[in-house]
Amino acid sequence: MPSIAELGARAKAASRVLATASTAEKDAALLAAADLLIERVDDVLAANAEDVEREQAAGASATVLDRLRLTPARVEGMAGGLRQVAALPDPVGEVGAGWTRPNGLRISTVRVPLGVVAIIYENRPNVTSDAFGLCLKSGNAAFLRGSSGAIRSNVAIAGVLREALAKSGLPEDALVLVEDTSREAAVEFMRQREHVDCLIPRGGPSLIRSILDNATVPYVIDGDGNCHVYVDAAADLDMAAEIVANAKTQRPSVCNAAETLLVHRAVADRFLPQVAPRLEGVELVGDEATRGVLGEDRVAPATEHDWAQEFLALKLAIRVVDGLDEAIDHIARYGTGHSEAIVTTDLRAADRFTTEVDAAAVLVNASTRFVDGEQFGFGAEIGISTQKLHARGPMGLRQLTTEKYVVRGEGQIRT
Amino acid sequence: MPSIAELGARAKAASRVLATASTAEKDAALLAAADLLIERVDDVLAANAEDVEREQAAGASATVLDRLRLTPARVEGMAGGLRQVAALPDPVGEVGAGWTRPNGLRISTVRVPLGVVAIIYENRPNVTSDAFGLCLKSGNAAFLRGSSGAIRSNVAIAGVLREALAKSGLPEDALVLVEDTSREAAVEFMRQREHVDCLIPRGGPSLIRSILDNATVPYVIDGDGNCHVYVDAAADLDMAAEIVANAKTQRPSVCNAAETLLVHRAVADRFLPQVAPRLEGVELVGDEATRGVLGEDRVAPATEHDWAQEFLALKLAIRVVDGLDEAIDHIARYGTGHSEAIVTTDLRAADRFTTEVDAAAVLVNASTRFVDGEQFGFGAEIGISTQKLHARGPMGLRQLTTEKYVVRGEGQIRT
Numbered sequence: 148m149p150s151i152a153e154l155g156a157r158a159k160a161a162s163r164v165l166a167t168a169s170t171a172e173k174d175a176a177l178l179a180a181a182d183l184l185i186e187r188v189d190d191v192l193a194a195n196a197e198d199v200e201r202e203q204a205a206g207a208s209a210t211v212l213d214r215l216r217l218t219p220a221r222v223e224g225m226a227g228g229l230r231q232v233a234a235l236p237d238p239v240g241e242v243g244a245g246w247t248r249p250n251g252l253r254i255s256t257v258r259v260p261l262g263v264v265a266i267i268y269e270n271r272p273n274v275t276s277d278a279f280g281l282c283l284k285s286g287n288a289a290f291l292r293g294s295s296g297a298i299r300s301n302v303a304i305a306g307v308l309r310e311a312l313a314k315s316g317l318p319e320d321a322l323v324l325v326e327d328t329s330r331e332a333a334v335e336f337m338r339q340r341e342h343v344d345c346l347i348p349r350g351g352p353s354l355i356r357s358i359l360d361n362a363t364v365p366y367v368i369d370g371d372g373n374c375h376v377y378v379d380a381a382a383d384l385d386m387a388a389e390i391v392a393n394a395k396t397q398r399p400s401v402c403n404a405a406e407t408l409l410v411h412r413a414v415a416d417r418f419l420p421q422v423a424p425r426l427e428g429v430e431l432v433g434d435e436a437t438r439g440v441l442g443e444d445r446v447a448p449a450t451e452h453d454w455a456q457e458f459l460a461l462k463l464a465i466r467v468v469d470g471l472d473e474a475i476d477h478i479a480r481y482g483t484g485h486s487e488a489i490v491t492t493d494l495r496a497a498d499r500f501t502t503e504v505d506a507a508a509v510l511v512n513a514s515t516r517f518v519d520g521e522q523f524g525f526g527a528e529i530g531i532s533t534q535k536l537h538a539r540g541p542m543g544l545r546q547l548t549t550e551k552y553v554v555r556g557e558g559q560i561r562t
Numbered sequence: 563m564p565s566i567a568e569l570g571a572r573a574k575a576a577s578r579v580l581a582t583a584s585t586a587e588k589d590a591a592l593l594a595a596a597d598l599l600i601e602r603v604d605d606v607l608a609a610n611a612e613d614v615e616r617e618q619a620a621g622a623s624a625t626v627l628d629r630l631r632l633t634p635a636r637v638e639g640m641a642g643g644l645r646q647v648a649a650l651p652d653p654v655g656e657v658g659a660g661w662t663r664p665n666g667l668r669i670s671t672v673r674v675p676l677g678v679v680a681i682i683y684e685n686r687p688n689v690t691s692d693a694f695g696l697c698l699k700s701g702n703a704a705f706l707r708g709s710s711g712a713i714r715s716n717v718a719i720a721g722v723l724r725e726a727l728a729k730s731g732l733p734e735d736a737l738v739l740v741e742d743t744s745r746e747a748a749v750e751f752m753r754q755r756e757h758v759d760c761l762i763p764r765g766g767p768s769l770i771r772s773i774l775d776n777a778t779v780p781y782v783i784d785g786d787g788n789c790h791v792y793v794d795a796a797a798d799l800d801m802a803a804e805i806v807a808n809a810k811t812q813r814p815s816v817c818n819a820a821e822t823l824l825v826h827r828a829v830a831d832r833f834l835p836q837v838a839p840r841l842e843g844v845e846l847v848g849d850e851a852t853r854g855v856l857g858e859d860r861v862a863p864a865t866e867h868d869w870a871q872e873f874l875a876l877k878l879a880i881r882v883v884d885g886l887d888e889a890i891d892h893i894a895r896y897g898t899g900h901s902e903a904i905v906t907t908d909l910r911a912a913d914r915f916t917t918e919v920d921a922a923a924v925l926v927n928a929s930t931r932f933v934d935g936e937q938f939g940f941g942a943e944i945g946i947s948t949q950k951l952h953a954r955g956p957m958g959l960r961q962l963t964t965e966k967y968v969v970r971g972e973g974q975i976r977t
Contacts, residue, residue, distance in 0.1 A: 163894060167917055248939055252928055261950050262920065340774070344950050359755070363774040365951045386973035393975035479578060501968050502582055505677065513667055513971030522976070523967070524663055535676050535759050535964040536780045537951035549950040552938070553916050556928030558801035560808035561937070 151335040154323050155263070155290060155342030161320035162262045162288040162344075168317060170237040173283055176315035177233035181226035183311045184276065184304070188222045194303035195272065202296050214270045215297055225276040225304075228527070232280040235526040238545045239286045250559050256550045260286030262344035264547060265364065266529075267292045267336060269350040272300035278349075279308050279322050281529050285547035288321050290343060292336045295328035302326060337362035345537075345547075347530055367538055367546075369530035371457045372402030372485035374515045377474040377500070379491035380411040384418050386512060387490040392425035393514040394488065400459050402531060403486050403518045407454060407464040409474045415467045416440055429461045436467035454481045471496055475503050482506060484533050486518040507533060507540035566750040569738050570678065570705060570757030576735035577677045577703040577759075583732060585652040588698055591730035592648035596641040598726040599691065599719070603637045609718035610687065617711050629685045630712055640691040640719075643942070647695040650941040653960045654701045665974050671965045675701030677759035679962060680779065681944075682707045682751060684765040687715035693764075694723050694737050696944050700962035703736050705758060707751050710743035717741060752777035760952075760962075762945055782953055782961075784945035786872045787817030787900035789930045792889040792915070794906035795826040799833050801927060802905040807840035808929040809903065814876050817946060818901050818933045821872055822879040824889045830882045831855055844876045851882035869896045886911050890918050897921060899948050901933040922948060922955035 149157075165173075184191065195217040203212060238258050245255035264287040268274045275291060282289035293301040305324040313319045325336060337346060337358060346366040348354050358366055376394050378387040394405035410418055419440045423431075431441065432449040446465065453464045454477070468474045478487055488510040489500040501509045508518040518540065520528025525543030532538040538546035564572075580588075599606065610632040618627060653673050660670035679702040683689045690706060697704035708716040720739040728734045740751060752761060752773060761781040763769050773781055791809050793802040809820035825833055834855045838846075846856065847864040861880065868879045869892070883889045893902055903925040904915040916924045923933040933955065935943025940958030947953040953961035 163918075163920070166920065246939065248937070252932060252937075254938060257916075259920070359778040365949050367951070383973070389973060389975050397976055497970075501672075503578075505578070505581065505674070506966065508967040508969055510969040511971065513969055513974045514976050516976040517667060517969060517971075517974065518967070522663070522667075523669060524661065534780050536782070539964050540967050549954050551921065552923040552933070552955050554923055554925040554928055554932060555912075556926065556932075558798070558804060559928045559932065560804050561812055561929050561931040 148327060151325060151327070151332055151339060152342070154325055155339040157320040158263045158288040158290040158323040159342045161318040161323075162260070164318050165283070165286045165288055165321055166260050166262070168286065170239075172315070172317060173237070173286070174233040176312055176317050177229045177280060177283060179315045180279075180308050180311035181229040183307050183314075184222055184226045184229070187307045188219055191222055191300065191303045191307065192217055192219070194299040197299045198272075198297055207296070211270060211296070215272065215300070217272060217300060221273065225273050228277050229280045232284045232527055235284065235544060237284060238548050243550060251557065252559055253555045255553050257553055258545075258548045259551045261547060261549050263288045263290050263342055265290040265292070265336065265339070265343040265346040267333060267346065267348050267350070267354065269294045269354065270297055272297045272304060274349060275301045275304045275324070276308065277527075278529065281527060281544060281547060283321055285544045287547055288323065290323050290325075292325040292333060293328070298326065298328055333357070334361045337364060340364050349530060367530070367532050367542065368534050370485075370533035371483045372404070372531070372533070373407070373455065373457045373481060373483045374403060374405050374486045374488070375407045375409055375478050375482060376405045376488045376490065376515065377409040377468075377478075378411060378414065378418055379471065379489060379493060379496050380413040381493035381496060382411075382414065382418070382490040383492055384414065384421055387418060388422040388425050390488065390490055390512070390514050391422050394516055395426065395429060395463050396461065397514070397516055399461050402457070403515050404459070405463070405488070405515050406456065406458050407466065407481070409466050409468050409477060410437075411474075412436070412467050412469055419465070426463060429463050431463055431465060433465035434467060437465040457483070471499060475500065478504055478506075484535075485531070486510065486515040488513065488515050507531070563742060566740060566742070566747055566754060567757070569740055570754040572735040573678045573703040573705040573738040574757045576733040576738075577675070579733050580698070580701045580703055580736055581675050581677070583701065585654075587730070587732060588652070588701070589648040591727055591732050592644045592695060592698060594730045595694075595723050595726035596644040598722050598729075599637055599641045599644070602722045603634055606637055606715065606718045606722065607632055607634070610715040612714045613687075613712055622711070626685060626711070630687065630715070632687060632715060636688065640688050643692055644695045647699045647942055650699065650959060652699060653963050658965060666972065667974055668970045670968050672968055673960075673963045674966045676962060676964050678703045678705050678757055680705040680707070680751065680754070680758040680761040682748060682761065682763050682765070682769065684709045684769065685712055687712045687719060689764060690716045690719045690739070691723065692942075693944060696942060696959060696962060698736055700959045702962055703738065705738050705740075707740040707748060708743070713741065713743055748772070749776045752779060755779050764945060782945070782947050782957065783949050785900075785948035786898045787819070787946070787948070788822070788870065788872045788896060788898045789818060789820045789901045789903070790822045790824055790893050790897060791820045791903045791905065791930065792824040792883075792893075793826060793829065793833055794886065794904055794908060794911050795828040796908035796911060797826075797829065797833070797905040798907055799829060799836055802833060803837040803840050805903065805905055805927070805929050806837050809931055810841065810844060810878050811876065812929070812931050815874050817872070818930050819874070820878070820903070820930050822869060822881065822896070824881050824883050824892060825852075826889075827851070827882050827884055834880070841878060844878050846878055846880060848880035849882060852880040872898070886914060890915065893919055893921075899950075900946070901925065901930040903928065903930050922946070
């Protein structure tokens with residue numbers, strides 16, 4: 148088996164070719180890959196069946212098996228994703244800014260691929276195809292390391308995609324899959340500083356922890372979303388109830404779902420009884436004031452841990468606050484810098500909230516659920532960054548690129 | 563002594579105030595700090611004299627002592643730097659883009675401070691003042707950790723700057739200096755993930771290595787500059803000689819100085835004898851072809867290590883290449899992604915070089931020495947990033963900020 152470093156070197160070599168590939172070449176390869184996935188759907192499903200059988204025998208949960216299992220429709224979805232990315236605008240080559248210095252030097256910034264984008268992910272074999280598509284369109288080689296549970300599926304999918312690359316005249320090492328699924332290989336993967344330009348983990352807290360502890364390559368963390376909705380004294384309470392219910396219940400398992408509701412004391416007596424029926428089936432925990440309004444049977448006491456927790460489930464923490472300051476302080480203390488919303492008709496409250504709350508996205512009178520690449524109009528996303536460096540919030544194609552300065556002169560020297 | 567975490571928490575608390583400070587408030591504090599540095603110059607020089615004396619007794623080299631030593635003129639320079647930063651435009655609040663989604667959501671990006679910028683640096687006490695100025699102007703708290711050799715100077719300078727902050731009505735914890743100069747404290751400093759938004763190291767390879775091994779906070783590396791000048795077959799050879807001499811000798815100790823000269827075989831016989839007299843005092847190493855032209859006495863054989871090395875000295879490696887492809891391959895193999903220059907009158911060669919060479923800055927017919935924040939017109943710089951994430955190339959005020967998405971709606975929910 149080739150070493151991780153050898154695999155990284157192959158991806159790096161391919162990235163040099165991809166950096167100068169035209170949009171037409173990249174799009175053609177994406178469409179060819181989509182077609183070949185459909186053509187080879189039986190092979191992919193057969194490989195996937197082996198994974199599912201093995202994991203089932205090993206006692207994997209129904210949730211894990213559902214994420215792992217591919218169907219003709221899911222493979223169709225993967226192909227559709229590649230076609231969709233082919234249709235998106237190519238960020239590579241965009242000129243960002245240009246200026247001329249007093250000495251006549253003409254400086255401009257040009258958007259270029261990162262080079263090799265490494266992605267480490269858990270389960271879901273569709274990530275193999277999705278990540279490849281976004282990387283290729285943005286001119287990057289995809290260096291992928293999936294989990295052991297999906298290894299047969301990943302090998303099959305990567306094989307199809309690499310064949311499509313070769314057919315399209317692009318280097319097949321534009322996708323390099325690490326087949327060694329050991330822990331040691333994962334750590335090795337995170338330390339390929341010579342070959343990896345950016346690492347993006349797609350997984351849970353233990354994967355993130357491992358990155359923080361072991362990675363020496365630059366990375367972008369797609370972290371927790373402990374998101375809040377603050378209902379201000381001046382809120383339209385009907386609108387607020389709609390937004391809270393949507394942010395909590397429309398898809399509770401995702402990072403942009405709301406986890407805590409903050410309600411201004413002046414409207415708590417009216418708003419809480421209004422929103423509670425919209426939250427049927429949602430476990431509520433809250434402070435004393437909330438329990439006083441909604442009843443101690445309906446609302447259990449919230450612990451310190453509840454405020455800090457990303458439930459990712461039908462559970463909501465509720466706190467009554469004295470005003471905007473207390474709401475902002477609460478978010479500063481417990482928020483994870485993902486998505487934070489205010490519902491208000493008061494312009495000054497809206498402006499203060501959007502200015503003072505430190506998060507990737509701050510929303511006024513809208514559900515936190517809108518914070519993702521597709522809803523923002525990026526067409527597709529590789530994750531939602533909760534860090535402040537490089538990319539913040541939804542990461543689309545543009546966030547998989549960087550800039551280069553191009554300086555043109557006529558012989559200028561520095562004196 | 564307060565713990566590193568306590569100090570980080572103080573900086574974090576101050577950063578919340580700074581994030582909403584107006585440009586006028588920040589500029590007033592910068593000017594007040596400049597004035598107070600001049601007023602307290604004797605205290606600063608007295609503290610610095612203690613450092614110099616101790617380090618001299620400990621056997622520090624003349625170079626180290628020169629970097630450490632402050633003079634009235636150098637303190638004047640620090641104050642001047644703060645005034646200069648006050649005069650620069652404030653990037654905070656800039657709206658980058660704005661668009662409206664089909665559902666009516668209005669999305670915009672607004673430039674905001676990073677929060678707490680941590681800087682770990684060696685010697686040079688002026689960094690305490692310079693880093694503080696850039697951080698404050700960009701709305702960030704500066705969390706600083708200097709070296710043991712400059713500790714008295716750093717404490718004195720930080721004390722003056724904090725006093726100026728307090729006088730100006732801004733939190734004095736906008737500058738927090740870590741006074742514990744132990745290795746353990748440095749590692750602790752690199753792991754304050756809760757309190758540090760970005761770490762920027764200013765130092766040599768061992769500091770960089772320690773960051774890679776220990777840091778869990780996001781960082782931007784100011785790495786090596788193994789810069790090349792490629793003299794093409796179609797170069798104006800007079801211009802090329804000027805540029806090579808300038809790139810190598812104008813200030814050899816800095817990262818944007820050239821370390822290797824690549825010469826097209828077609829002009830090597832003419833160009834090398836033309837440039838050699840401009841490189842008097844420069845130690846030359848080269849390949850066989852170069853030695854054949856310039857003589858084996860003048861040019862020692864270049865080792866593999868020479869091609870990969872950032873000399874930071876009056877030493878230049880020279881290689882004769884068969885053409886543009888070989889030059890680009892050489893740079894891909896040995897370059898560090900800093901600054902790479904071509905000298906040519908051939909448009910196609912210039913375009914291929916700027917497109918295919920992967921570096922923070924690619925230059926056509928200009929000296930590599932121009933790649934810094936001041937020469938690019940950024941007014942000041944905190945370093946030159948050789949990574950591709952977040953900031954690439956010279957880092958000015960803008961690179962000390964990030965963006966936030968502001969989403970405004972009228973009650974939109976996701977269906």
